[in-house]
Amino acid sequence: MSGKAARRRAREFALQGIYQWLLSGNSVPVIEEHIEQATGFDKADREFFVGLMRGAVDQIDELQAEFAPFIHREVHELSPVERAILLLATFELKHHIEIPYRVVINEAIELAKSYGGTDGHRFVNGVLDKLAAHLRSIEVEATRAGKNPA
Template structure:
């Protein structure tokens, strides 16, 4: 998994890059078992890391790794397969997005879901974004009940 941007791609915000690198770090952890400090040290050497919102990156990386079992508990009942059958990319994205939904209420749930979908489109399999969207659409009303209900009751127009 590489985080190289396409030459014609629009510039990404520091927050988007933080999510990308956090997903890459979780992916590394899932495959190699490396811990957060080792992952942080490795990723911070990447030239693109200089534009990352480092505070958000570390919060997502450490939060997802430190709370992985609890986070998996939130979404395991919403998926149609066992956790160990998830692709590492989808697994990493679900961990980061679930952490953000559960612990970072300052980020609107729709932003969390949209960011996860975009990351899955960029780094995941062909229809992985549909899977991630479906899981997070079911999870948001559980973890963000008040916010989701308010959005549903907001007048359209």
């Protein structure tokens, strides 16, 4: 399996873990252990999964503060799936600058299409477009100008 596919699976499992954490409040190690038993986890990038899951949970307040200005309701009013996707993608935008912002946004949209509500992917796309312009302004501007960021 390619690294890209293994990362996509890691994102899916991280989303499930963050979602479980938001709903249950169980400890991260318990949730990780549960998810690692899931069918298909052996095809995921385990290190990437753990980094995403722990990063999003450990930094929940800072991450929510980043995307909160771009939503038109309170963070706690978001569906748990949308909230988990935004936490995951915001963490990636902030801490995985080696991954192009468009890849982060596209992966989040795919997660929203698979796991979210009917128009959840549009909402996620709108929020992350604005957030990327804020967090990665140089990369976004370079892309819009038709250049590759250096």
